[in-house]
Amino acid sequence: MPRPRWQWPVLGSEQLALVASLYFAAACNTTFFGAVIQRGGLHGAQGWWTAVALFVAIAALHFLLLCVLFTRWTAKPVLVALLLTSALAVHFMRDYTVYFDTDMIRNILHTDPDEAGELVNAGLLPSLLLLGVLPSMLAVRVRLRRRTWRRAAWIRALSMALALGVASLAILSSFQSVSSLMRNHRELRHLVTPGNYLVSALRVATEHPSRPKGPREPVGLQARVVGRPAGTRPRVLVLVVGETLRAQNWGLNGYARDTTPALRRIDPVNFTDVTACGSNTDVSLPCMFSDVGRANYDKQRIQSRESLLDVLDHAGVATRWIDNQSGCKHVCDGIAHLSVSHAQDPVLCSGDRCLDGILVDALSRTLDETAGDRVIVLHMLGNHGPAYFNRYPHDARAYLPECRSAELAHCSREEIVNAYDNAVRYTDSVLARLVATLQADAGVDSALVYVSDHGESLGEDGVYLHGLPYAIAPDTQVRVPMVMWFSPGMQASRGLDLQCLREVARRPASHDNLFSSVLGLMQVQAPEYRPGLDLFRPCLPATGA
Incomplete structure (x- = not known):
């Protein structure tokens, strides 16, 4: 059967x-x-x-x-x-x-x-x-x-x-x-x-749409530039937003490796204790450009309101966003913006990405094309993981052996850190070249502010990358570097006491300081400006901001 x-x-x-x-x-x-x-x-x-x-x-x-x-x-x-x-x-x-x-x-x-x-x-x-x-x-x-x-x-x-x-x-x-x-x-x-x-x-x-349809709630409609006599030299502030660069591997912060040799020669003002608004770009980027900030964090409110760039625009300060990343997360909506992430440069660009050196050329062109007081935002690719080895050119390798894979599990922690630190050094070199570009423009008073959006975990306690819930995110994901450079003309025209600012830089700061500090530096008066969050205010003449 x-x-x-x-x-x-x-x-x-x-x-x-x-x-x-x-x-x-x-x-x-x-x-x-x-x-x-x-x-x-x-x-x-x-x-x-x-x-x-x-x-x-x-x-x-x-x-x-x-x-x-x-x-x-x-x-x-x-x-x-x-x-x-x-x-x-x-x-x-x-x-x-x-x-x-x-x-x-x-x-x-x-x-x-x-x-x-x-x-x-x-x-x-x-x-x-x-x-x-x-x-x-x-x-x-x-x-x-x-x-x-x-x-x-x-x-x-x-x-x-x-x-x-x-x-x-x-x-x-x-x-x-x-x-x-x-x-x-x-x-x-x-x-x-x-x-x-x-x-x-x-x-x-x-949930409600992250970016509501229709116009955003206006911010800074009454903003205006004060204390700027006619005929004064134009001012240019270059605000560089880093990506995934943590404070712990920043050479100027006392890291065992000198990952910032180019900036060290420039001797910028280095802030040693800066906290990010979030552990990922989607949270941090809109937050740092908002008047709401982390202390009163409300995602819907931030997304539905205009940003720092709009306030500057209302005051008559020209603004521009230049992106080598995946966009501005609505921060630059309605503002002149340019993406260079897929530019056609045989040296700096591959099929799907451009190295951050492309931003140096973009800044140079922008300075030639515009006049008057300006704020130019450069959004870097930075240390975006897990393919850290793709964030710097082959001849910029300083630490070997490096992890040459996006599968971090296939690399030792030493190799991962080496690749990450190589990317940090490349960011350092790009920032130094941006400063040199500003120094070469003798017709303007200029400043550069660099701050990363969030940090990164490199295997500590078995954690990699970023994006942990903020309540449990380790310091490696939320402590970020921030440096500032000012031309002699900017220091003089603003009466900025650089030694005083170096003292301020030793105190805790955060992304919440950015909004009011930029307004203060550019002498923009607006109801949303909060003097207590302006990092420059203690170091400016009593009538300067």
């Missing part, structure tokens, strides 16, 4: 959801449980029971989520999409310590193809194949049971009620430990996969 041919099982949608939720809890939450252990959440005699309670609760809550998403027609495509996406999420959480909160989802949505291309590499394949493709192949072979809609609704309601009860019992059985853990380490919820990215994506999708 022939043996019966084996057939794939027939499952109800709830049964498939149960299997999938157990799989997600076991295979996709290793980073979560590792973080729980690291924070001492499973220590003590009851540690094992807390682990069981967390596992059961995670599985039950994901079962509830899948029951909302699954029907007989949607179950398979939704499950395959979740398996593949979760496999990618596991890779980035494990290898880069990424937390999928709303800010991270926004970063992902706003990442341009060039940045994304550096993160999509062969290192993704093991996680994608093992955790995504293989279980997806099994899932699509499962046959789903047909039911009448009445029976399906009854079973679905009963299943969800049971899952809610199981989740509640699991949490209550170890309530003291679980509640204490989640209360003291709220960031852990952003590691529970796939619920983390699904909930965060839903919040981003349902």
Whole structure:
């Protein structure tokens, strides 16, 4: 008698959801449980029971989520999409310590193809194949049971009620430990996969648009330049926004390596204790140009209001944004702007990126094209990771061996730091060349201010890149370098006491200081100006600002 041919099982949608939720809890939450252990959440005699309670609760809550998403027609495509996406999420959480909160989802949505291309590499394949493709192949072979809609609704309601009860019992059985853990380490919820990215994506999708349609709320309509007699030499402020450069590797801050030899020869004013508004560009860039700032941070309010550049424009100070990055995050909306990130320069540009040296030529051209008081913003590519080795020319390598891969897991920490420091030195050389360009323009009084948007983790405590939730972001991600240079003419025309400013530079500062400091330096009077945040005010004549 022939043996019966084996057939794939027939499952109800709830049964498939149960299997999938157990799989997600076991295979996709290793980073979560590792973080729980690291924070001492499973220590003590009851540690094992807390682990069981967390596992059961995670599985039950994901079962509830899948029951909302699954029907007989949607179950398979939704499950395959979740398996593949979760496999990618596991890779980035494990290898880069990424937390999928709303800010991270926004970063992902706003990442341009060039940045994304550096993160999509062969290192993704093991996680994608093992955790995504293989279980997806099994899932699509499962046959789903047909039911009448009445029976399906009854079973679905009963299943969800049971899952809610199981989740509640699991949490209550170890309530003291679980509640204490989640209360003291709220960031852990952003590691529970796939619920983390699904909930965060839903919040981003349902929140008010980051850039409301229509005109933004005006800021500084009453702004005007004061104390500037007719016939005085024009002033040019070049505001250089760095990218992913942390204070800890800045030579002028006392780093063991002299990563800033060119600036050291110029002897600019170096601020040694500067805090960024965010741990990622999407937060920091709009924040540093806003009058709202970190102290009163409100993302919607910042995005809906005009920026520092608009205030300067209202006052009659010409503004221009020159970008070698992925855009200005709406800061320069309505302002003259130019992107040089894909310029056609055989030396400085490759197929998808230009080195920051391209900004030197762009500044020189801009100075020739415009006149009067101006503020020119240069947005650098800087140290944008993980491909640090692509941020400087081959002949600028000072520290070897360097990591020559975007897959940081394939490099030693020494190689990663070497590549990062090489990129820091290249930024140093570009800044020195920008200063030289300003010095060569004898017809203007000029100044340059450089500040990075946020820092970077280079493997400390297993954390790489940036973008951790601000509440738990390490100093490496939120402490940034800031330097200032002033021509003799600018110092004289503003009456700026440089030694006084060097004393100010030893005190704590932040991105919140930028808005009022720029207005003060350019003698722009506006209701939004706050004297207490103007870094220059203590070092200017009493009537100068």
